[in-house]
Amino acid sequence: MSRGLGVLVVGAGHYGSVHADALARAAGVRLAGVVDDDARRAHRLAGHHDVPAWTDLDVAIEQSGADVAAVVVPTVHHADVAAHALRGGLHVVVEKPVCLDMADVHRLDAEALRQGKVIDVISQRRFQAGIYAAKQAVDAGVLGRVTSAQCDTSVWRDATYFTESPWRGDPARGGGNLFNHGMHALDLLLWFLGDAQEVAGWRSASRVPGVAVEELLVATLRFDEVLATLHASLVSFPGNRMRLTVTGERGTLDLDGGDATLVHLDAVTGEVVRRSWPSADPDTALRAQYEDLVHVVAGVRSPRVGLAAGARTVLTASALLTSAARGGSPVEVETPALGGRPTVVTGAAATSAPL
Structure with a gap:
């Protein structure tokens, strides 16, 4: 299996499944695992793609070898989970809407700058x-x-x-x-x-x-x-x-x-x-956004x-x-x-x- 850019999907709900499917088909990236505080849900999605599952984000960051966290949890938790992943040394891509208020946006911006990491937002229609x-x-x-x-x-x-x-x-x-x-x-x-x-x-x-x-x-x-x-x-x-x-x-x-x-x-x-x-349909476009992320993380182009x-x-x-x-x-x-x-x-x- 090609190594590629490892992406850890955080959130195993419906949209987590959509992201996992896109990552499984995208070039230059790999699904590094799934994290969810519901163990059964995490293992169900991970098992579908034959990747590891975790209920603890810190353990997942340590064991997965991931480069990026895809934050696909409920919007109200976007900022906390994304900031956690940034502090753990991962680049972050967050489902839309990125946050509910600007205080959280500024918090993520400051953390990304402090850690020297990329933070991107899903908007696959682009x-x-x-x-x-x-x-x-x-x-x-x-x-x-x-x-x-x-x-x-x-x-x-x-x-x-x-x-x-x-x-x-x-x-x-x-x-x-x-x-x-x-x-x-x-x-x-x-x-x-x-x-x-x-x-x-x-x-x-x-x-x-x-x-x-x-x-x-x-x-x-x-x-x-x-x-x-x-x-x-x-x-x-x-x-x-x-x-x-x-x-x-x-x-x-x-x-x-x-x-x-x-x-x-x-x-x-x-x-x-x-x-x-x-x-192409939006699901194919989501795959294209992940393929573009490879070049963003490499510093070849801006998001x-x-x-x-x-x-x-x-x-x-x-x-x-x-x-x-x-x-x-x-x-x-x-x-x-x-x-x-x-x-x-x-x-x-x-x-x-x-x-």
Whole structure:
């Protein structure tokens, strides 16, 4: 078996299984083992992949020979587990959303700098081939001056979505439509457009008794030179829809799932040009993010996502929910500073600041 970059999956729930499957198929990495405080769950997932299992993270770090910890525990525990792994000498990749508040983000940033380790955030849609190709085209200016964007991320979830996993309905534990389901779409919107300066949101409460989170959010976002809308829903039958349209003075980009279509005027001839890129599914894209991590850890390139981008998405989502709680009053979005430098990103061709 090839050694590769050893990744220890911390958290053996549903998403831990998704990460383990991706690692088992990715080039240049290996699944070094599984950690979970539930021994039966840890051994079940580890046994499926014929790797060791542990219930103690310190023991796993010592015995696994891992280089990286993939933190796939409930969001409320992300910061503690990631900081623990960093102190143990591992690089860290954290499932989205990276944390629930900026205090934890700053704590992770400081620990990563102190230990000299990489910290990255999962956002695999950036690694879907069609989306990435479209991003490069937009960065090259084929749309001209970007003026607007519309983002729709809609799924259908019945009441069991909350009753079977009560944390999903508790914002203090990382639950919520936007913080779970909507984060990938919001991350793409910010990746294409840069930092949102001001947002306004409206929400409808869950139909499930005792659930405190929103099931539908409709919002507007104001960027430096761009206006955008966001629709995030758990009650859109049959669901499974993720669409992003970015419009400029010389063209329009449409993302549907991972497929991309770009129609624009040629800068020289003025003729209409139509380009399209099919894309891989999100699971394949997760594998691609792990394969890219090999080069990030080696210092060959900066993370395509990184802690700064993860923080921006959390801050924007928090501002949207604050606005919705205030009946749609506009809220300015804070710009974080990490590693002693600001993470300001402006313009439609912005990319995430490397850490």
